[in-house]
């Protein structure tokens with residue numbers, strides 16, 4: 001008996017591709033992990049890029065990199081505009097961060113991941129590599145509970161009220177940077193806990209979607225824009241809320257952004273403006289983190305830990321994989 005399944009038109013990314021994406025980040029993570037703790041940021045990043053690209057090019061997609069390692073002249077591979085995949089298949093946007101947290105990987109510190117997003121063609125914000133002011137909370141709150149144009153204090157008070165707790169019971173995740181000195185002081189004045197991270201704000205934003213597991217209620221502050229778009233893809237799946245505003249504080253940056261299609265430099269992007277269509281996001285741990293375990297190299301087996309988000313169905317899959325001898329050969333080719 002065949003079931004009558006209605007496939008929504010937004011499901012451009014076939015379900016099988018969701019799992020294919022896992023292979024891509026697994027492979028990049030394994031490659032980078034060989035250089036974990038070696039103090040070689042560039043080499044680890046390059047290993048992840050090479051591995052990711054090789055695997056991406058086996059996928060049955062007509063993909064274009066919209067968020068990548070840079071422009072063609074500054075990045076030999078996975079540059080913005082590069083076509084990836086076999087060319088036969090759905091037209092998709094690709095956003096990659098083959099090694100998010102290169103410094104974390106080089107120092108073997110927690111939170112480094114291999115991550116990418118695949119979305120319906122033309123639906124990911126082609127964000128220039130500038131800073132973005134971001135705010136994010138997990139699912140379950142009324143729409144508009146937080147807003148980039150309100151103060152940190154207002155946002156924390158609103159969130160605490162919605163959660164039925166005191167502001168001091170809210171934990172905020174912030175990148176540890178001098179630019180956040182005032183923000184941190186404002187949050188501390190409310191008695192909140194702050195988890196300061198040195199890098200890796202894609203995971204930082206994703207943490208807000210599972211406060212029970214991570215202890216994080218709110219993300220605040222300024223990180224890189226491309227990371228913001230990838231994080232938005234994951235939130236689109238789970239239903240959290242996020243806003244972002246590009247920081248285009250020089251004429252050069254504004255011009256660069258305009259070339260990439262940004263018409264209003266002051267625009268406050270909503271979650272759906274950052275990642276609009278059907279989107280899938282996969283992340284594999286490189287170093288151990290709160291959510292993902294890093295790659296483990298055993299005598300005969302390589303173990304990877306991946307999370308993959310699919311927006312059209314809201315499915316989150318956790319995939320622990322054991323790659324044995326033959327597959328190892330493929331993984332490390």
Ligand code: VTB
Pocket residue numbers: 100101102175177198199200201202222223224225227
């Ligand atoms: C953040 C962080 C990244 O860049 O987006 C950060 O999450 C922002 O740039 O892991 P600065 O380091 O200049 O503050 C990373 O650290 C690296 O992409």
